[in-house]
Amino acid sequence: MNLSARLPGQWWRRWLARRLPAARRQDLTHRSVFILPTALGIGYLVLCGVLFIFGTNYQNNLILALCFLLISLFNTSLLLSFRNLAGLTVAGGEGHSRHAGDALPFDITLSSERAHYHLELRFPGGVNRYVSKVGPRAVTVQALHPPHRRGRLRPDRLVIASAYPLGLCRAWSRLDLDQSALVWPEPQAGGQLPVPAASEGDHQNRRHRAGVDDFHGLAPWQRGHSLARVAWKQAARSGEWQTKTFVTPEGVPTELALDPALPLEAGLSRLTHQLEQLHRRHQPYALRLGPQRYGPDSSEAHRRRCLDALACYPESP
Structure with missing residues (x-):
């Protein structure tokens, strides 16, 4: 049962590796941006469906016009959400070493020829890093990776997402920026410091x-x-x-x-x-x-x- 539960995740990672291979610098395009309605967007579509049923049942042109207006607004929000991520350039920077048990910061540089608003960056299991605006001037932020055991860490794919402008649709991408960092052992007190061996000289x-x-x-x-x-x-x-x-x-x-x-x-x-x-x-x-x-x-x-x-x-x- 555990094996069957892991198969969808393995298939998804292999598909992402083929579609979005690892690279230190990546430009978001139609191949790398995914979009789905949010919970608010699903409720919005349900409302549009209810209005359509009422409008056709009672042959009320005013309700039907309102329904079509709301659907066109949703379609516009869908396109704007996609456009808010498409065209963004994401570059992976240095990974900063930390002790085991501490979150590890990774430098992420964002830039674009036009403005992008209200972006969220996070590693799976990590906290969100919000960026209010990105434009032609590059913006460098640090995304925190959850604590990891001792050794070399290659972080999982970075998730960059946005629900701009209305929160009805969420556009996101999962990027492997080919970063790494060393996780030092966690300091644990105990014992006495070795005494230096003194000599005559x-x-x-x-x-x-x-x-x-x-x-x-x-x-x-x-x-x-x-x-x-x-x-x-x-x-x-x-x-x-x-x-x-x-x-x-x-x-x-x-x-x-x-x-x-x-x-x-x-x-x-x-x-x-x-x-x-x-x-x-x-x-x-x-x-x-x-x-x-x-x-x-x-x-x-x-x-x-x-x-x-x-x-x-x-x-x-």
């Missing part, structure tokens, strides 16, 4: 970064440097302007690795929490995953490299 070899804690030396003064840091004594003695530089010691790097006593996903979540803690403290750390070692470093680029590596780590068989 740690104090001589410890890393430093620009800061305000310790005096580091003098450097040639350049336009734009603060006058408060000018070494005035040296300037008075030699006539050459120099500026004082300061550094902040980063400490001994901490090395993170998977705990073999934990299940894989729990270990990855623990590592994610630990490296996020170290990053917030601006403390250098290295990450070892099998034969690969990342760092040590404390920059934002290093954090993203480590989180991407955790997201792509192979699942246990």
Whole structure:
């Protein structure tokens, strides 16, 4: 029974893949726009049918004229609803990585040579993103994809729809914009941070970064440097302007690795929490995953490299 329930959905996805193949940039045409009456539109048509029955039964030309007027209005709404989507250009942008359990934003750019009004964008299961107007100037919005498990995510087709102008008909399209994003493991607290292995040369070899804690030396003064840091004594003695530089010691790097006593996903979540803690403290750390070692470093680029590596780590068989 479950198999038979899945067959219509599989057939529908295969048909969409043939009719609307994946592409980063797509123009909406008569092949990609679908339209059906809304609940309000169905009630409107029922009313027109009732008026027609009454008009023919009582041979009342006034009621028949009203019925035909309402039907022509519905037909006009049908055409305008289709025109409000046709001609729109939709381009997929960057997918932003997030932790598992968080919604993932994907950039969507909309543009057209003429105006389009009251558009709705959403991924299946996600929240609607409303755009009031799109014109020749491109509009970039973010559509939120529902939370997903760790790994690489290829989102389902984006639904773009509109019931403009009267709400009687709903025109929509389902587009595969060939986007992807990495879902990082969900941070889970637990355990203690590994203690850095100190050595005799740690104090001589410890890393430093620009800061305000310790005096580091003098450097040639350049336009734009603060006058408060000018070494005035040296300037008075030699006539050459120099500026004082300061550094902040980063400490001994901490090395993170998977705990073999934990299940894989729990270990990855623990590592994610630990490296996020170290990053917030601006403390250098290295990450070892099998034969690969990342760092040590404390920059934002290093954090993203480590989180991407955790997201792509192979699942246990």
